[in-house]
Amino acid sequence: MKLSALIDVLTFLAVALGLYFAFIYAPVENVMGPVQKIFYFHVASAWISFFAFFVTFICSFFVLFTNKYIFDDVASGSAEIGIIFCTIVLITGPIWAKPIWGTWWTWDPRLTTTLILWFIYVGYLMLRKFLDEEDKRAKFSAALGIIGFIDVPIVFFSIRWWRTIHPNVLQKGGGGLAPEMLTALFVSIFAFTLLYVMMLVKTSAIKHMFRRYEKIASNKGEI
Amino acid sequence: MKNYLTTVFNIVEKDLLLELKSKEVVVSMLLFSLLVVIVFSFIFEPGAAYKDNLVGGILWMAIIFSGVLGLNKSMLNEITGGNLNALLLAPVDRSAVFFGKVFSNFLFLIIMEIITVPIFMVFYNINIFANSFMSIVVLALGTYGFAVLGTLFSLISVKTKTREIMLPLLLLPLMIPIILAGIQCMNIYILGEDVTESYKWLKLIGAFDVIFTAVIYAIFDYIVEE
């Protein structure tokens, strides 16, 4: 109990720090203006969503090999959090793109892969939603967690190959980053990592409690 | 090893014999693929110059959409009557049962393609073999990848409450590398461009097939463990 409260407080502080670094410490970008500051939390969200899905990938192996439900709790919790950050990436990306590139969307490799990643994990959550049997749910979503994660880099590279054959005008990202901007980016990523950990701890605890509740309730029914 | 292959062969034989009798899977796939071919033709203005650039994609769409239907049906046949559970309880390597189903699904898809492709060529006035017979290679490789992932996810989705929508929802995003590579290759062969350009896409599909065959072989037993 105390540990989770500590995590909550640290997360709040880290996020406040991240906001400071993004808005005040980092200089305003010359060409794009203040709108560029979306970048810090957009990129941080992208990193965290990939990391979250990586955690789901690893835990899925443990689900299959150890049959312990704790890994299923963490895998599915991480996927839920990953979807939230992935959604944030897909919404803030176009909001940034519109004033900068003049278009809401472009089928460039990174954005397209993120969209597909989103669909793969929506599939993961949908699959869990429509599978009632706990054992099947854990094992089948673990299979998807593993295969989905392996598929994502393949998707990315195939789209990138495709784009290099038919290059389009819009290129993402500028050249280098001012050092202060890099620092602000790292602080944002750090803050979001803590945010991720905090959410994962809470959601795993909820799933674990829920299972305990079910067990007691069903035992009670039997008595 | 020999037992493994025997199991695989037995499953394939069983499925082919069943299908020969009922013809359900292949016929429904075929009707749907032809429907896709016809309906998509409305995209083009008659005599449009850009048609040849796009028809490769339409062929793959026909195969993928009808394939999803067929995979669903094929797995449904297996579930009714508790067949699949019985098979998984049998004292054989479970992944052998799985790969048996993969190969029978692969064959059903190929049969559907053998009939769809000539009709497609007639409707769109295009010869996918004019410049190269590599079209056969890309169809074979792509269909195998489709069969491997498709069989696994049809097994997974058939147990859910919304099985018809679950399979395409899960399968289509995962299939994107094959779809993209398949269309790129087909366009190269149709438009008569340099065939060597297609080799890297073929390698991609090949790598995809190998990777997922290996991964599923490794984890299948754990997935269906009771």
Add this chain to the structure above:
Amino acid sequence: MKNFWFLFSAYMVIWVAIFGYVLKLNGKMKELKLKLDKLESETKEQ
């Protein structure tokens, strides 16, 4: 400053999503704890 509304709405999206989810999690936790405590005390009485 130009494009201010884009910056503002992007940040609002981020915080609504995150804050909303965390609130939902906290709510669920409270509810589950209450339920668990109630169940546990009921089974103890038996």
